[in-house]
Amino acid sequence: MKAIRVGLIGHKFMGRAHTHAYTDLPLFFDPGVEVVKQVLCSNEPGVEAAARRWGWENWTLDWKKVVADPEVDLVDIAAPSAIHAEVAIAAARAGKHVFCEKPLALNLADAEKMVEEAKKAGVVTMIGFNYRRVPALALARQLIQEGEIGDIFHFRGCYQQGWLVDPGFPLAWRLRKAAAGYGSHGDLGAHVVDLARFLVGELQEVCCFQETFIRQRPKPEFEDGLVAKAGKEMGEVDVDDASAFLARFRGRKTMGYFEVTRYGNGHRNQNRIEINGSKGSLIFDMEKMNELEVYLGSDPANLQGFRRVQVGEGVHPYMANWFPAGHIIGYGDTFVNQAFDLITAIKEGKAASPDFLDGLKCQQVLEAADRSAHSRQWETVPAK
Ligand SMILES: NC(=O)c1ccc[n+]([C@@H]2O[C@H](COP(=O)([O-])OP(=O)(O)OC[C@H]3O[C@@H](n4cnc5c(N)ncnc54)[C@H](O)[C@@H]3O)[C@@H](O)[C@H]2O)c1
Numbered sequence: 001m002k003a004i005r006v007g008l009i010g011h012k013f014m015g016r017a018h019t020h021a022y023t024d025l026p027l028f029f030d031p032g033v034e035v036v037k038q039v040l041c042s043n044e045p046g047v048e049a050a051a052r053r054w055g056w057e058n059w060t061l062d063w064k065k066v067v068a069d070p071e072v073d074l075v076d077i078a079a080p081s082a083i084h085a086e087v088a089i090a091a092a093r094a095g096k097h098v099f100c101e102k103p104l105a106l107n108l109a110d111a112e113k114m115v116e117e118a119k120k121a122g123v124v125t126m127i128g129f130n131y132r133r134v135p136a137l138a139l140a141r142q143l144i145q146e147g148e149i150g151d152i153f154h155f156r157g158c159y160q161q162g163w164l165v166d167p168g169f170p171l172a173w174r175l176r177k178a179a180a181g182y183g184s185h186g187d188l189g190a191h192v193v194d195l196a197r198f199l200v201g202e203l204q205e206v207c208c209f210q211e212t213f214i215r216q217r218p219k220p221e222f223e224d225g226l227v228a229k230a231g232k233e234m235g236e237v238d239v240d241d242a243s244a245f246l247a248r249f250r251g252r253k254t255m256g257y258f259e260v261t262r263y264g265n266g267h268r269n270q271n272r273i274e275i276n277g278s279k280g281s282l283i284f285d286m287e288k289m290n291e292l293e294v295y296l297g298s299d300p301a302n303l304q305g306f307r308r309v310q311v312g313e314g315v316h317p318y319m320a321n322w323f324p325a326g327h328i329i330g331y332g333d334t335f336v337n338q339a340f341d342l343i344t345a346i347k348e349g350k351a352a353s354p355d356f357l358d359g360l361k362c363q364q365v366l367e368a369a370d371r372s373a374h375s376r377q378w379e380t381v382p383a384k
Contacts, residue, residue, distance in 0.1 A: 003073075004346055005038040007066035007096075009087060010078030011050045013225035014101050014128070015042065018078050019054045020332050021339035028321045029340040033347045041066045042079075067091045074346060077101060078128075081186070082179045085110035088356075092121040097346050101128040103190040103366065104359030106181040111363040115356045126342045126352040127359035129194040131271065133337035135329070136292040138317035139309070140275070140282050141199055148296065150279030155200050155249075155256045157192035159184075159271045160264025163226060164213075164241055170220035170228040171235045183239030185210060186366055188260035188271075193365045194354065195273055196256055201249050202361070203256065207378045208245035208369035212237055213263055245369045250383070258369075281306070290328040 008018055022035050040047055040056040041063050051059035063083070066072055067090045075091035076099040077084055085105045091098045098118060104127055105111040118125045131137055143149055161184075163169065173179040174187060182189070196203065214237065221231035241263055247256035264270065271286035283293035283306065293306045312328050314320040318337045322329055345352035364382050372379040 001033055001347055003034040003036050004343055005036040005072055006074045006076055007039045007041065007069060007072035008037070008056070008076045008078060009041045009063045009066060009083075010101075011040055011042040011044070011047045014078035015040070015050070016054075017332055017335045018076055018099075018339070019056075021335035023055065024333075024336050025339050025343065028336060031340060031343040031347060033343065035339075035343055038071050039066055039069060063087050064090070067094050067096065072096060074099065074342075080173050080179045081106045081181045085114050088114050088125075089117045092118045092123050092125075095121060095123065097124040098356075099126045099128065099342055100356070100359070102194070102359065102362070103181060103186045104356060104363050108360075108363055108367045111356075111360045115360045118356050124342075124346050124350075124352050125356040126338075126345070127354050127356060127362075128338070129191065129198075129354050129358070129362075130334045130338050131191050131195055131286075132198050132354065133318065133334040133341070134284075134286075134289055135316045135318050135337075136284055136289060136309075136311040137195065137198070137273070139292055139311055140273070140284060142317065143280075143282065143294070144199055144275070144277075148280060149275060149277035149282060152200055152252070152254045152275055152277045154274070154276040155196050155254055156274040157196060157256075157258050157272070159188040159192050159260045160267040161188065161262050161269055162265045162267050164262040165265050167214050167217070168230055169217065170223065170230045171217040171237060172220055172223045172226075172228040174226075175217065175237045175239060177238045180239060182366060182370065183210075183212070183237075183241055183243070184260045184262045185240050185243035185370060188262075189243055189258065189366060189369070190362055191271060192258050192260060192273075193362045194358065196247070196249075196258070197358070197361065198354075199273070199275065200254055200256075201252060202383075203247045203365050203381050204250040205378050205380050206245045206247045206365065206369045206372055208243060208372040209376075210240035210243040210370075210373040212239070213241045240373075243369070243373070245372065247365075247369075250381075289331070
């Protein structure tokens with residue numbers, strides 16, 4: 001295989017992040033294969049100008065053309081959840097490898113179908129849980145797996161954004177169930193649930209409550225991802241603004257606490273994880289993404305306390321490929337790390353991680369929690 005040719009669907013927030021990844025990948029990593037930005041697709045005319053400026057060979061307004069294009073090896077879905085299943089299934093049936101942004105699908109039934117069809121087609125799949133590619137979180141996993149933190153008592157995940165506090169912010173697609181499937185629960189919660197699975201293990205049961213603080217918002221006259229302009233007409237918010245749940249993990253006594261909100265006033269994008277174990281503790285905060293706070297009970301008594309590990313040396317995951325030690329990386333660079341893992345898996349004909357099955361397992365947790373918010377009872381997460 002000399003080249004992997006990508007068809008990218010979506011040209012805004014994630015479209016830009018993924019374009020950055022494919023463009024910068026060969027600057028930092030050598031995947032042993034050329035990555036060609038074959039075609040950029042969106043259902044908005046601005047895609048042509050974006051394709052030219054970002055170095056895509058072609059552009060189209062019709063995702064079906066991307067899926068049918070014999071020049072495309074990998075279909076990358078960076079569009080809202082509403083079209084994930086339809087595009088991913090069509091792409092897999094056409095024999096294309098598929099990357100899909102999170103959450104995997106609008107609902108559990110669609111997520112199951114995506115896993116089934118990709119398996120039948122034998123293509124490589126990956127889901128966009130890019131926080132696994134933050135070097136500090138990859139280091140956290142290493143430490144846990146090496147037993148440095150011991151038996152884990154508590155997993156705490158708190159993902160806060162504050163962009164909905166303004167009641168004048170329009171009813172953009174993220175606030176519409178038909179487009180997004182869930183509110184903060186699926187958007188931010190998907191990342192936290194995936195990190196719980198990545199760092200600790202599978203979840204067994206959940207007990208959730210949710211709130212929608214503002215029910216009526218102006219319909220958008222214009223929207224561009226997280227930026228939108230209010231029109232005059234009002235519409236109904238039919239998803240959660242905030243969601244919180246308790247969880248038990250499968251086969252272990254770890255207690256899990258999950259909180260996500262778009263009303264975390266003052267926080268722009270705080271994804272914070274705390275883990276307490278029998279031998280030590282870990283704290284990660286996306287607002288300081290190049291650091292991992294590590295407490296080890298084995299430290300001498302007069303030096304006990306959290307140390308701030310600056311994750312920017314060649315010994316840290318992914319960092320040997322980046323700039324000289326201490327020259328930190330940013331949010332967009334996690335997508336370069338992710339693209340390297342994806343392209344390597346395709347080149348080597350191996351399964352990628354996290355794949356659609358990981359996306360489905362995450363979705364099972366989200367759905368169980370959503371059910372619990374309505375039943376007001378603990379709900380079980382399926383074991384398979
Ligand atoms: N991994 C992360 O950290 C992260 C961050 C933000 C968003 N996301 C996920 O990425 C996906 C996209 O989110 P976004 O923030 O980029 O949204 P966005 O609104 O910024 O962009 C959506 C893009 O999809 C295109 N699109 C919509 N419907 C289409 C259709 N029928 N055919 C072709 N193109 C279509 C739009 O034209 C636009 O280019 C979502 O699943 C979201 O949850 C992931």
